[in-house]
Amino acid sequence: MFYVIGLGLCDEKDITVRGLEAIKSSSRVYLEAYTSILMVDKSRLEAFYGKPVILADRDMVETQSDEILTDADKEDVSFLVVGDPFGATTHTDLLLRARSLSIPTRVIHNASILNAVGATGLALYSFGQAVSLVFFTETWKPDSFYDRIKENVRMGLHTLVLLDIKVKEQSEENLARGRKIFEPPRYMSVPQAISQLLEIEETRKENVLNPDSTLVISLSRVGGFPEASSPSDTNQNSGEQRIHAGTLSSLSSLPPSSFGDPLHSLVIVGRRLHTMEVEYASAFAADPAKWKEVAIQAYGVSGLD
Amino acid sequence: MFYVIGLGLCDEKDITVRGLEAIKSSSRVYLEAYTSILMVDKSRLEAFYGKPVILADRDMVETQSDEILTDADKEDVSFLVVGDPFGATTHTDLLLRARSLSIPTRVIHNASILNAVGATGLALYSFGQAVSLVFFTETWKPDSFYDRIKENVRMGLHTLVLLDIKVKEQSEENLARGRKIFEPPRYMSVPQAISQLLEIEETRKENVLNPDSTLVISLSRVGGFPEASSPSDTNQNSGEQRIHAGTLSSLSSLPPSSFGDPLHSLVIVGRRLHTMEVEYASAFAADPAKWKEVAIQAYGVSGLD
Numbered sequence: 001m002f003y004v005i006g007l008g009l010c011d012e013k014d015i016t017v018r019g020l021e022a023i024k025s026s027s028r029v030y031l032e033a034y035t036s037i038l039m040v041d042k043s044r045l046e047a048f049y050g051k052p053v054i055l056a057d058r059d060m061v062e063t064q065s066d067e068i069l070t071d072a073d074k075e076d077v078s079f080l081v082v083g084d085p086f087g088a089t090t091h092t093d094l095l096l097r098a099r100s101l102s103i104p105t106r107v108i109h110n111a112s113i114l115n116a117v118g119a120t121g122l123a124l125y126s127f128g129q130a131v132s133l134v135f136f137t138e139t140w141k142p143d144s145f146y147d148r149i150k151e152n153v154r155m156g157l158h159t160l161v162l163l164d165i166k167v168k169e170q171s172e173e174n175l176a177r178g179r180k181i182f183e184p185p186r187y188m189s190v191p192q193a194i195s196q197l198l199e200i201e202e203t204r205k206e207n208v209l210n211p212d213s214t215l216v217i218s219l220s221r222v223g224g225f226p227e228a229s230s231p232s233d234t235n236q237n238s239g240e241q242r243i244h245a246g247t248l249s250s251l252s253s254l255p256p257s258s259f260g261d262p263l264h265s266l267v268i269v270g271r272r273l274h275t276m277e278v279e280y281a282s283a284f285a286a287d288p289a290k291w292k293e294v295a296i297q298a299y300g301v302s303g304l305d
Numbered sequence: 306m307f308y309v310i311g312l313g314l315c316d317e318k319d320i321t322v323r324g325l326e327a328i329k330s331s332s333r334v335y336l337e338a339y340t341s342i343l344m345v346d347k348s349r350l351e352a353f354y355g356k357p358v359i360l361a362d363r364d365m366v367e368t369q370s371d372e373i374l375t376d377a378d379k380e381d382v383s384f385l386v387v388g389d390p391f392g393a394t395t396h397t398d399l400l401l402r403a404r405s406l407s408i409p410t411r412v413i414h415n416a417s418i419l420n421a422v423g424a425t426g427l428a429l430y431s432f433g434q435a436v437s438l439v440f441f442t443e444t445w446k447p448d449s450f451y452d453r454i455k456e457n458v459r460m461g462l463h464t465l466v467l468l469d470i471k472v473k474e475q476s477e478e479n480l481a482r483g484r485k486i487f488e489p490p491r492y493m494s495v496p497q498a499i500s501q502l503l504e505i506e507e508t509r510k511e512n513v514l515n516p517d518s519t520l521v522i523s524l525s526r527v528g529g530f531p532e533a534s535s536p537s538d539t540n541q542n543s544g545e546q547r548i549h550a551g552t553l554s555s556l557s558s559l560p561p562s563s564f565g566d567p568l569h570s571l572v573i574v575g576r577r578l579h580t581m582e583v584e585y586a587s588a589f590a591a592d593p594a595k596w597k598e599v600a601i602q603a604y605g606v607s608g609l610d
Contacts, residue, residue: 009414013323016313016415018530020322084416086423092585099588109314109421109528110321111389111414114429118391119412124419125435129462132430155456157434223414225323280397283404 002072002098004085006110009223011040012048019108023049026078030056030068034167035090036082037185037263039221045080053080057168061090065097072103084112113222113265117160120217120243121280126272128157133193134164135186143200149268150208156271161197163188163264187262190218190244194252194266211249213298215269215291217281218244218251220260245284245291254286275303307377307403309390311415314528316345317353324413328354331383335361335373339472340395341387342490342568344526350385358385362473366395370402377408389417418527418570422465425522425548426585431577433457435465438498440491448505454573455513461576466502468493468569492567495523495549499557499571516554518603520574520596522586523549523556525565550589550596559591580608 003022008014015023023029031042033055038045046053056068056079068079085091085107098105118124129152131145145161152159166186174181194216201209220242242260244251278295285291295301308327313319320328328334336347338360343350351358361373361384373384390396390412403410423429434457436450450466457464471491479486499521506514525547547565549556583600590596600606 006416008321013326014321014414016319016321017325018318021318084420084423086420086429089428089581092423092426092581096581096585106530107424107528109319109416109424111311111416112420112429115389115391115417115419116414118389118397119414121397123394124391124417125437128433129460130430151460155434223412225411276394276397276401280401 001076002069002103002105003076003078003108004091004095004105005078005080005108006084006112007038007080007082008110009083009113009116010221010225011038012045014110014223016108016110019110020049022076022106022108023051023078023080026076027071028054029078029080030054031080032056032061032082032091034058034061035088037165037167038082039224039261061094065094066101068094069098069101069103072098073101084110084114087112087114111223113162113219114160116222117219117265117267119222119241120219120245120267120284122158122217122267122269122277123274126156126158126270128152128155128159128270130160130162132162132164133188133196135166135188136196136199141200143204146200146204146206146208150206152270153208153268158270158272159268161193161266161268163190163193163266165263188264189256189262190220190259190264190266191252191254191256193264194248198248209248209268212247213294214248215273215294215299216246216248216251217267217269217284218259219265219267221263222265243281243284244286245281246286247290247294250286250290269299271299273299273301275301278304306381307374307408307410308381308383308413309396309400309410310383310385310413311389311417312343312385312387313415314388314418314421315526315530316343317350319415319528321413321415324415325354327381327411327413328356328383328385331381332376333359334383334385335359336385337361337366337387337396339363339366340393342470342472343387344529344566366399370399371406373399374403374406374408377403378406389415389419392417392419416528418467418524419465421527422524422570422572424527424546425524425550425572425589427463427522427572427574427582428579431461431463431575433460433462433464433575435467437467437469438493438501439469440471440493441501441504446505448509451505451509451511451513455511457575458513458573463575463577464573466498466571466573468495468498468571470568493569494561494567495525495564495569495571496557496559496561498569499553503553514553514573517552518599519553520578520599520604521551521553521556522572522574522589523564524570524572526568527570548586548589549591550586551591552595552599555591555595574604576604578604578606580606583609
């Protein structure tokens with residue numbers, strides 16, 4: 001059996017009991033380590049599972065999938081994915097490949113940011129399509145996300161913005177020369193995301209986002225507990241979930257340390273905002289009075305204290 | 306600490322290791338049993354946890370929340386929710402109430418249908434807002450879901466349709482007379498949902514849904530394994546996940562038994578459909594050739610075999 005197992009969002013204890021049983025029965029265990037990250041090291045997973053974990057980078061998953069699938073028709077093989085297995089299309093690809101080799105497969109689901117974003121207090125049914133925001137370069141600033149956000153904003157829906165991560169990437173030069181030298185991992189921060197969003201608003205000027213009247217909520221390490229910190233981590237609470245609510249400009253002016261370690265996500269609040277959502281998220285606002293004031297004046301929310 | 310813990314979608318083993326630890330440390334454990342259901346009985350949870358579980362119906366959660374929260378500032382209390390804790394706004398309400406009583410809270414996330422719907426092979430990023438479909442009565446046929454589906458369809462997005470469940474409901478007569486007599490639980494089936502969708506299309510005639518050219522995918526017991534069947538269940542595989550893909554009319558003509566036991570959900574496929582999504586879901590089609598034909602002709606998908 002080829003198991004594709006979601007690990008949830010934080011650390012080794014977010015796996016399900018069913019997922020852990022599948023790992024225990026597996027002769028090989030792979031960890032997909034390039035579309036997302038857990039908050040803990042591979043060694044901590046290995047200690048918890050009592051067996052070695054093989055890191056699977058993009059290259060391995062996309063070009064050596066048959067190696068991963070070897071003998072999965074005769075024994076159990078587990079492929080671990082941070083969040084839920086269907087968060088990235090790569091994993092669908094792997095399941096298709098297994099199917100074509102007549103290997104039986106099972107998917108063990110878990111939380112992903114797409115539902116855990118409910119931690120903001122925003123209703124999951126008021127979210128439109130999610131968008132991804134990639135790191136801009138000097139010459140490459142893809143802005144199709146802006147149209148998606150516009151569609152959601154026009155309908156009054158919230159938008160989950162997933163922020164880019166770059167793990168085990170090669171520089172253009174190293175790639176061209178075939179040198180397997182990798183850049184240090186990079187994770188987009190909330191202030192950087194806001195800066196990119198506003199840069200595109202400046203260019204497109206379609207009045208989708210406004211620094212002072214668009215409300216946003218940031219999430220870092222959703223579902224994370226203080227004990228989720230890695231032992232090597234000097235900041236004891238770095239594993240703890242952090243949520244901040246405010247306008248685009250107020251969040252971009254918070255000190256970077258207030259967001260804590262990656263991963264970060266951002267929600268652009270839509271106009272179908274309800275009183276209870278505003279109340280719930282006001283606990284995450286640096287300035288709750290201002291948060292409510294914008295909700296009333298720019299979003300037309302009524303019934304607030 | 307007041308823990309709100311997601312149980313995932315199927316049975317006792319879908320809880321996370323972290324969630325199970327919280328239950329073990331708790332002096333009282335409540336199970337919210339009216340917005341969704343697991344596939345197994347309370348007794349199976351109790352045997353797995355090694356402690357009693359108190360069923361919390363709507364009445365208890367909405368009017369006796371302080372009883373649930375009693376002493377949660379001094380000891381651990383767990384409140385279990387099928388799927389992810391933020392699937393229903395009721396739980397947000399409970400967390401707000403805890404906050405107002407200065408009781409510390411923690412949410413332990415899990416899979417919900419909102420992300421596990423990826424099991425269809427449809428990309429989660431191509432989903433618009435989710436909608437709920439309630440049981441129609443002779444005199445009450447709320448159709449606001451139709452406008453939401455229309456918004457998604459116009460943008461080419463997929464729509465997850467959550468089907469109504471009625472657990473521990475009173476008849477109007479018993480309610481009026483104050484008699485605590487409850488109707489047997491009811492769960493909307495896929496054919497019934499399709500019939501309601503097409504009934505509203507007939508009335509509204511806005512060309513949002515078409516029996517023969519709108520593709521849909523149904524899901525029953527997502528993430529369910531054969532061993533998830535309840536021991537009292539005579540159908541050994543009733544716990545197993547079932548997915549069917551086809552047009553609205555082809556799914557509505559499948560025998561009811563093909564969908565298996567509740568819960569059922571339905572996805573209305575949007576026009577941003579990609580080749581890989583069609584390929585993946587073709588394994589769930591009773592008639593894969595027809596599935597692909599409609600994808601090509603009505604959805605304009607190219608690159609299929």
